[in-house]
Amino acid sequence: MEAMLRRRGLPFERLPAVAWAALDEASRTRLYDPALNQRQFDRPLVDGEKGCYASHLKACEHLLASTAPALIVLEDDVELSDAVADVLAAIEALPPEGWDVIKLYSRRNERPAAATPLTGAHQLVAYRRVPSMSNGYALSRTGAAKLLQHRRPFGRPVDVDVRYWWEADLRVLGVVPGVVTLGAGSEASSIWHGGRPGRTWAERWRRWSSQLDYSLRNAWHRRRQVLPAGLARRPQG
Numbered sequence: 001m002e003a004m005l006r007r008r009g010l011p012f013e014r015l016p017a018v019a020w021a022a023l024d025e026a027s028r029t030r031l032y033d034p035a036l037n038q039r040q041f042d043r044p045l046v047d048g049e050k051g052c053y054a055s056h057l058k059a060c061e062h063l064l065a066s067t068a069p070a071l072i073v074l075e076d077d078v079e080l081s082d083a084v085a086d087v088l089a090a091i092e093a094l095p096p097e098g099w100d101v102i103k104l105y106s107r108r109n110e111r112p113a114a115a116t117p118l119t120g121a122h123q124l125v126a127y128r129r130v131p132s133m134s135n136g137y138a139l140s141r142t143g144a145a146k147l148l149q150h151r152r153p154f155g156r157p158v159d160v161d162v163r164y165w166w167e168a169d170l171r172v173l174g175v176v177p178g179v180v181t182l183g184a185g186s187e188a189s190s191i192w193h194g195g196r197p198g199r200t201w202a203e204r205w206r207r208w209s210s211q212l213d214y215s216l217r218n219a220w221h222r223r224r225q226v227l228p229a230g231l232a233r234r235p236q237g
Contacts, residue, residue, distance in 0.1 A: 001074065001078070002014070004079070005080075008080065008084060010084070010085060012074075015055070017051065017055045018051045018052075018054035018055045018058055019051055020047040020048070020050045021047055023054070028050075030152060031154065032045065032050050032053075032154060033153035033155055034155075035155075036155030037155035037156070038155075039155065040156050040210075041156045041157075041160070041210070042199065042203045042204075042206040042207035043199065043203045045155075045157060049158075052157070052158055053151075053154050053157065056073065056158050057147065057148060057151065057152065059073050059139070059144075060139065060143075060144035060145075060147050061148065063139060063144045064141060064144050064148070069096050069140065069141060070091075070092070070096065070140045070141065071138070071139045071144070072088060072104075072136075072137075072138050072139075073136065073138075073139055074136045074180070075134070075136065077135070077182070077183040078135045078136050078180050078181065078182065078183050079180070079181045079182070079183045081178075081180075081181070083119070083121060084104075084180070086122075087104070087118065087119055087122055087175055087179045088138075090119050090122070091175075094124075095229075096140055097142075098228035098229065098230075099138075099140060099143070099171050099228060100139075100140050100142055100143030100170045100171045101138070101139055101140075101143050101162065101170055101173070102137060102138040102172075102173045102175060103130075103131065103133070103137045103172065103173070103175065104136035104137055104138065104174075104175050104179050105131070105133045105135055105136050105137075105178045105180045105181065106131070106174055106175060106176045106177055106178035107131050110127075110131075110174070112126060112127055112128065112174070112176065113125075113127060113128045113222065113227075114231040115176070115231065116230045118175060121177075122176065122179070124173055125175075125176050125231075126172075126173055126174075126225075126227050126228075127172065127174060128222065129163070129215075129218055130162060130163045130165055130172050130174075131163075131174070132159040132160060132163060133159050134158050134159045134162060135182065136178075136179075136180030143170060146168045146169060147168060147170075149168070150167060150168035151168065163214065163218075164214070164217075165221075166218075166221040171228065
C-alpha cells in the first residue's frame with residue numbers, strides 16, 4: 001500500500017489499527033453494544049469486526065482533530081487504479097457541504113439513482129442501494145462528526161452499517177467506475193482469521209428478515225432523499 005501511494009505521489013499517514021482484545025472494558029462498552037447488535041444484526045460480531053469498526057471511528061476522530069476538510073481512508077488490502085490521483089483531485093474540488101462519504105470502490109454494472117461527471121472517465125453517483133465494502137472512501141468533516149455521533153456504540157459491521165445511511169443522515173455518494181479494488185490478500189483478512197461457524201437456521205431467518213426490512217426502508221427513504229446539487233436523478237428501469 002505505501003509503495004502504491006508513493007508511486008502515485010500521494011501523501012499519506014498510517015493509522016495503527018485498533019486491536020479489540022487490547023482495549024479495556026470501558027472502551028469496549030463505549031464502542032460496541034451487544035443488545036443493539038441483537039436488534040440490528042443476525043449474529044454477534046467477532047473481535048476482528050469490532051476492531052475494524054473501531055479503526056474506522058478512530059479515523060473519524062483523527063480527521064476532526066486536524067484542520068483538514070476531508071480524509072481518504074484506505075484499508076491495507078486494496079489495490080489502487082492508475083486514475084486514483086485524478087479522481088481524488090476532482091473530489092477535492094467538490095463543495096464540501098454536498099457530501100459526507102464518497103465510496104471509491106464500486107460494483108460491476110452499477111445502476112445509480114443519479115449521476116454527474118467527475119472526471120473524463122468517472123462519474124459521481126448517488127446509489128439506489130449503497131454497496132457494502134468500506135475498503136476505500138473519502139470522508140468529510142461533517143461525515144466524521146455524524147458517524148461519531150450516531151455510531152457509538154455500534155451493533156453491525158462497519159460495511160453493513162453505512163448502508164443504513166438514513167439512520168445517521170449520511171450523504172453517501174460513489175465513484176463509478178471505482179478506483180479501489182480488492183487486493184489479492186483480501187480474502188485472508190485478519191477480520192476473519194480462524195473462521196467462524198456457519199449460520200444457524202435462526203440466524204439465517206434473521207438475516208433474511210433484516211434484508212427485507214432494509215430493502216423496504218431503503219426504498220422509502222430513497223424516495224424522500226434530497227440529492228446534492230448537480231446530480232441528475234435517473235429514471236427507474
